Amino acid sequence: MKTFTEYLYFNTKHKREYVRITDKVEDIVRRSGVKDGMALVSAMHITAGVWVNDAEEGLLDDIDNWLDSLTPHGAYPRMKWPEPGQEGPVNAVRTEYLHHRTGEDNGDSHLKSILVHHQVIVPVTDSRLDLGTWQQVYYAEFDGQRRKRVIVKVMGA
Amino acid sequence: MKTFTEYLYFNTKHKREYVRITDKVEDIVRRSGVKDGMALVSAMHITAGVWVNDAEEGLLDDIDNWLDSLTPHGAYPRMKWPEPGQEGPVNAVRTEYLHHRTGEDNGDSHLKSILVHHQVIVPVTDSRLDLGTWQQVYYAEFDGQRRKRVIVKVMGA
Amino acid sequence: MKTFTEYLYFNTKHKREYVRITDKVEDIVRRSGVKDGMALVSAMHITAGVWVNDAEEGLLDDIDNWLDSLTPHGAYPRMKWPEPGQEGPVNAVRTEYLHHRTGEDNGDSHLKSILVHHQVIVPVTDSRLDLGTWQQVYYAEFDGQRRKRVIVKVMGA
Numbered sequence: 001m002k003t004f005t006e007y008l009y010f011n012t013k014h015k016r017e018y019v020r021i022t023d024k025v026e027d028i029v030r031r032s033g034v035k036d037g038m039a040l041v042s043a044m045h046i047t048a049g050v051w052v053n054d055a056e057e058g059l060l061d062d063i064d065n066w067l068d069s070l071t072p073h074g075a076y077p078r079m080k081w082p083e084p085g086q087e088g089p090v091n092a093v094r095t096e097y098l099h100h101r102t103g104e105d106n107g108d109s110h111l112k113s114i115l116v117h118h119q120v121i122v123p124v125t126d127s128r129l130d131l132g133t134w135q136q137v138y139y140a141e142f143d144g145q146r147r148k149r150v151i152v153k154v155m156g157a
Numbered sequence: 158m159k160t161f162t163e164y165l166y167f168n169t170k171h172k173r174e175y176v177r178i179t180d181k182v183e184d185i186v187r188r189s190g191v192k193d194g195m196a197l198v199s200a201m202h203i204t205a206g207v208w209v210n211d212a213e214e215g216l217l218d219d220i221d222n223w224l225d226s227l228t229p230h231g232a233y234p235r236m237k238w239p240e241p242g243q244e245g246p247v248n249a250v251r252t253e254y255l256h257h258r259t260g261e262d263n264g265d266s267h268l269k270s271i272l273v274h275h276q277v278i279v280p281v282t283d284s285r286l287d288l289g290t291w292q293q294v295y296y297a298e299f300d301g302q303r304r305k306r307v308i309v310k311v312m313g314a
Numbered sequence: 315m316k317t318f319t320e321y322l323y324f325n326t327k328h329k330r331e332y333v334r335i336t337d338k339v340e341d342i343v344r345r346s347g348v349k350d351g352m353a354l355v356s357a358m359h360i361t362a363g364v365w366v367n368d369a370e371e372g373l374l375d376d377i378d379n380w381l382d383s384l385t386p387h388g389a390y391p392r393m394k395w396p397e398p399g400q401e402g403p404v405n406a407v408r409t410e411y412l413h414h415r416t417g418e419d420n421g422d423s424h425l426k427s428i429l430v431h432h433q434v435i436v437p438v439t440d441s442r443l444d445l446g447t448w449q450q451v452y453y454a455e456f457d458g459q460r461r462k463r464v465i466v467k468v469m470g471a
Contacts, residue, residue, distance in 0.1 A: 289359050
């Protein structure tokens with residue numbers, strides 16, 4: 001059994017940015033010598049995520065808009081739903097993240113990280129990433145403009 | 158150390174459909190000869206998911222309604238929240254997915270995939286899936302009516 | 315190759331509670347004798363989750379409020395969005411979970427479990443959890459006040 005570990009480093013231009021890392025993961029797997037196994041790709045920060053999805057610019061914008069709609073920057077909405085069994089208008093109280101009492105302003109980045117998950121496992125078969133045609137590995141930065149990292153750990157035979 | 162890989166194929170009747178695959182995963186684990194380890198169950202598409210939850214028809218409908226409420230088909234809502242610190246009605250701008258400029262109409266399927274995650278690891282102990290009493294493995298199809306697949310890779314001793 | 319498995323047990327005071335388990339996972343990894351590999355930390359229930367994020371009380375409250383806003387207890391909102399391309403007020407129909415027809419009242423706990431995911435893999439390097447500075451492993455109880463458990467399975471060299 002072999003294990004092999006490397007770290008990827010990021011320092012994005014924007015606060016939120018989505019970086020395709022499939023080729024870097026593939027390169028690490030090649031150098032690991034593992035022919036069959038699994039590669040863990042896991043953010044080492046609590047304001048970042050890793051996902052597998054499409055490399056399509058429009059979709060990346062959709063994902064970004066959708067995430068920021070559900071977990072808006074600065075203050076988050078506590079919903080006031082209609083009573084059970086009722087139909088009616090939706091109200092919300094917009095509350096500053098309690099996390100910001102620590103001096104941070106990235107409460108939304110933590111929620112985004114939990115929503116998309118911070119890691120994936122990429123299967124390795126015949127020394128290659130065993131991904132579907134359209135599957136690409138992305139690093140999702142939710143609080144960038146500073147040095148962050150991702151661990152890639154390959155394990156197998 | 159052993160590794161063992163098989164693929165499951167799906168071609169669902171409906172666009173969205175939830176298929177219990179626990180028995181198929183258990184069968185693959187049995188044939189793998191792995192007594193102790195992990196089984197990765199991972200969708201090979203960017204419009205599908207895999208989760209572990211209850212085999213209860215009502216809940217599956219709840220999950221479906223809830224997912225489609227948060228990531229509606231055709232166009233998605235960009236929320237207009239009240240100002241920070243304020244309470245008020247919620248408005249939304251309903252925007253066509255930018256992803257649809259490519260000719261696709263499945264922007265919502267991608268978001269659903271990211272929301273529920275596309276993979277799980279099932280622990281294997283004494284040659285069996287080491288799941289809790291109510292845990293069932295599901296393939297979640299969000300853009301079906303065509304051939305899709307899931308990789309099951311078992312690794313262990 | 316080594317594998318090593320233990321179970322953690324919980325019986326929380328409150329229905330929803332977030333329990334830091336990093337030290338317990340680290341202790342299991344130490345006793346496993348695994349120097350390099352992966353530790354799967356996975357809830358064995360369909361109304362619980364496991365995540366990696368910050369050990370900060372304000373943030374834990376933020377996460378709890380946010381989750382309960384998106385998947386409220388008792389009845390869930392089916393959104394009535396404006397027409398595609400339109401801006402307008404958001405309405406909702408508040409529907410009892412269909413899952414409750416079984417006599418259960420924890421439909422929201424299932425959705426919360428799916429939203430945050432029920433498991434993480436912690437990388438192990440040099441016999442230690444290879445986590446970033448602020449990463450802590452949490453057990454997320456969404457339907458507590460009864461005995462629940464988490465499997466920790468360590469695999470590696």
